[in-house]
Amino acid sequence: xxxxxxxxxxxxxxxxxxxxxxxxxxxxxxxxxxxxxxxxxxxxxxxxxxxxxxxxxxxxxxxxxxxxxxxxxxxxxxxxxxxxxxxxxxxxxxxxxxxxxxxxxxxxxxxxxxxx
Amino acid sequence: xxxxxxxxxxxxxxxxxxxxxxxxxxxxxxxxxxxxxxxxxxxxxxxxxxxxxxxxxxxxxxxxxxxxxxxxxxxxxxxxxxxxxxxxxxxxxxxxxxxxxxxxxxxxxxxxxxx
Numbered sequence: 001x002x003x004x005x006x007x008x009x010x011x012x013x014x015x016x017x018x019x020x021x022x023x024x025x026x027x028x029x030x031x032x033x034x035x036x037x038x039x040x041x042x043x044x045x046x047x048x049x050x051x052x053x054x055x056x057x058x059x060x061x062x063x064x065x066x067x068x069x070x071x072x073x074x075x076x077x078x079x080x081x082x083x084x085x086x087x088x089x090x091x092x093x094x095x096x097x098x099x100x101x102x103x104x105x106x107x108x109x110x111x112x113x114x115x116x
Numbered sequence: 117x118x119x120x121x122x123x124x125x126x127x128x129x130x131x132x133x134x135x136x137x138x139x140x141x142x143x144x145x146x147x148x149x150x151x152x153x154x155x156x157x158x159x160x161x162x163x164x165x166x167x168x169x170x171x172x173x174x175x176x177x178x179x180x181x182x183x184x185x186x187x188x189x190x191x192x193x194x195x196x197x198x199x200x201x202x203x204x205x206x207x208x209x210x211x212x213x214x215x216x217x218x219x220x221x222x223x224x225x226x227x228x229x230x231x
Contacts (some may be wrong), residue, residue: 032216043206044160044221051216093159097217104150105219109159 003027006094006108013084013115021079021111023094029074030096034105035067038091047092050077084115118143118211120222128228135179135194137225139207142188149190150208150219151181160206166190177201202229 003026013019023033031052036044048069049057056069066088068080081088093110123138141147151163164175171183181192190207207222 034218036221043223046218046220049216049218095219097214097219104162104165107160112157 004094004096004106004108006111008111009109010112011114013113015085015115016083018080018082019084019113021081021092021094021113023077023079023108025075025096025106028096028106030077031074032097033071033077034095034097035069035077035079036093036095038093038110040091044093047079052077081113084113086115089113089115118145118147118209118220120149120207120209120220122205122207122222122225124225125223126226126228128230129197130230131199132196135192135197135201135227137192137205137207137227139190139192139222140188141190141207141209143209143211145211148210148212149181149183150210151175151179151190151192152206152208154204154206154224156203163192163205197227197229199229199231202227 005024005026007022011019033050035047037047038044046059047062050069050071052071052074058064066082071077091110091112093107095105095107097105119142121140129135149166152160153163154160163179164173166173166183174180179194181190183190205225208219210219
C-alpha cells in the first residue's frame with residue numbers, strides 16, 4: 001500500500017503565528033489528498049480535499065483563509081494553519097486513497113498541534 | 117447521503133472473551149466499508165475492508181466483519197480479545213471507490229480489555 005509521511009509529528013506554536021504541515025505520498029502519485037482534524041476523544045472530521053494543481057475543496061464550516069492548502073505536486077500537499085489560536089489545537093491527519101484495485105485510504109501518522 | 121453509526125461509544129471486555137463492535141451504515145449506493153484502528157497518539161491502521169466481494173471479510177489480528185445488506189450492518193468481531201486490542205475503532209464508509217472520494221468516519225468505539 002501507499003506510504004504517507006506527515007511532518008512534523010507534533011508542534012507547539014504561539015497564538016497568532018502560522019504553522020505548516022506537510023503530507024507526502026512516498027510511493028504513490030496522488031492527485032487528491034484529504035485533510036482531517038481530530039479533537040480529543042472524537043472522530044476524524046474531513047476538513048478539505050486537496051487537488052493537485054487546483055484549489056482545494058473545503059467542507060462546510062472550515063475557513064479556507066485560515067486553513068491554507070497547497071497541492072503543488074503529485075506527492076506533496078501542505079496545510080498551513082494561519083494566525084493559530086488555542087481552539088485550533090488538534091490532531092491533523094492527511095490521507096491518500098488508492099484507486100482501481102486498491103480502495104482503502106492510507107494515512108499519515110498525524111500532527112499534534114498545540115497552540116499556546 | 118452516506119453515513120455510519122457506531123452504536124457503542126465504549127465497549128469493555130475481559131481478555132479471552134469475544135469482541136463485538138457494532139456498525140450500521142446508510143448509503144444510497146452500494147458502499148465500501150472499512151474498519152480502522154487507532155492506538156493512543158498513533159495514526160490509523162486498516163483492519164479490514166468490504167468492497168462488494170465476499171460478505172464475510174477477514175482482517176488482521178484475528179478480526180473479521182460481516183456485511184449484511186438486509187440489516188445495513190457491518191459489525192466487527194473477534195473470538196478472543198487480547199490486551200493489545202485496546203484501542204479506538206472506527207467504522208468507515210465510502211459511497212464510491214475512487215481516489216478522489218473521501219472516507220466518512222463513524223464516531224468511534226473505544227475498546228477496553230480487562231485482564
